[in-house]
Amino acid sequence: MQEDEQAVLSYIKKRLYEASYIQHFHFQSLEAYLEQRIDADLMIEAVVEDLEVKLSLLQRLSCQLGEHTFIATNTSSLSLEKIASSLNPDMTRRFLGLHFFAPVRQMPLVEVCYHSEFEEQYKPLIEEFVAKTLG
Numbered sequence: 001m002q003e004d005e006q007a008v009l010s011y012i013k014k015r016l017y018e019a020s021y022i023q024h025f026h027f028q029s030l031e032a033y034l035e036q037r038i039d040a041d042l043m044i045e046a047v048v049e050d051l052e053v054k055l056s057l058l059q060r061l062s063c064q065l066g067e068h069t070f071i072a073t074n075t076s077s078l079s080l081e082k083i084a085s086s087l088n089p090d091m092t093r094r095f096l097g098l099h100f101f102a103p104v105r106q107m108p109l110v111e112v113c114y115h116s117e118f119e120e121q122y123k124p125l126i127e128e129f130v131a132k133t134l135g
Helices: 003-015 030-034 051-061 080-085 120-133
Strands: 042-045 070-073 095-100 110-113
Touching: 042 051, 051 070, 051 080, 080 095, 110 120
Parallel strands: 042 070, 070 095
Antiparallel strands: 095 110
C-alpha cells in the first residue's frame, strides 16, 4: 500500500465512531474497479477537476455500481447540478458532493453537498455516516 493510501486509511480508522459503519477499506486501481461489480455503501470519486473527465468516469462506473451504492464526487468548483443531469436517473438520486478541506490530515472537515434531485430521505443517513467516519 502506498504511503498516501496508508495515511488516509490510518486517519479514517482513528475517526471511526462505530466499527459497524465501515466493514473494510481498500484501495484499488481505477481499471480494477471498472472490471468488477462495486458492492459498497459509498464510493468517492476524486479525479482531476475537469467536468469531462468526471463525467466519463461516472458514466463508466454507472453499470458497475450496486443499486444501493451512493457515489460522491470530491469537487470544490464543478456544478453538482450539471454533473447529476448527465447521469442516468437511478444514479442521479444517489449522487452527491463531498468536499474535503485541505490539508486533509490536519483539517478533519468535510462539506456534504446535494443537488436538487438527490433523495431527501437519504440525507440524514449520509450526514451521519460522514460525521462519524470522515469528518
